Amino acid sequence: MVxxxxxxFTIGVAAQMLNVHxxxxxxxxxxxxxxxxxxxxxxxxxxxxxxxIECLREMIHDHGVSIAAVKKLLQYTPCWNIxxxxxxxxxxxxxxxxxxxxxxxxxxQKQAKVRNLDNKAA
Numbered sequence: 476m477v478x479x480x481x482x483x484f485t486i487g488v489a490a491q492m493l494n495v496h497x498x499x500x501x502x503x504x505x506x507x508x509x510x511x512x513x514x515x516x517x518x519x520x521x522x523x524x525x526x527x528i529e530c531l532r533e534m535i536h537d538h539g540v541s542i543a544a545v546k547k548l549l550q551y552t553p554c555w556n557i558x559x560x561x562x563x564x565x566x567x568x569x570x571x572x573x574x575x576x577x578x579x580x581x582x583x584q585k586q587a588k589v590r591n592l593d594n595k596a597a
Contacts, residue, residue, distance in 0.1 A: 482512035482519035489520040493528055503531060506542050 489511075490497040503509045504518070508531055511518040520528075534540045540548070 482521045482524075484520040484522075484525065486511070486518045486520070489525055489528070492525055493532065495528075495532070500528065502542075503528065506546065508542070508545065 484492065486497045486500055490500055493500075500509070500511075500518075500520075504511065509520075509524055509528060511520045511524055513519075531545065534545055535542065
């Protein structure tokens with residue numbers, strides 16, 4: 476079994492796996508939607524990166540969401556809320572399972588509410 480967090484795919488291999496042009500991956504990187512491991516001039520992608528790019532492609536091409544809109548939406552909600560992924564697909568998503576994409580703005584609001592409740596209880 477391949478470690479999904481290990482960067483092993485070059486841009487050419489990742490592009491071929493995703494059936495896209497390598498330029499598409501460079502655009503996503505320039506826009507800040509992906510950040511592959513860089514070693515000199517080489518980019519290396521993990522299986523997690525490939526899965527995330529599949530989600531991006533679905534949002535952009537199947538749902539007609541612009542790159543700018545994806546970037547804005549991701550500031551407020553995780554990707555699975557944007558694409559309305561079924562739970563079966565979410566169970567395979569490492570981002571969903573790790574809950575690492577909790578929006579900072581919402582997380583700060585939640586922390587403030589917890590502090591307010593703690594202050595009232597004290």
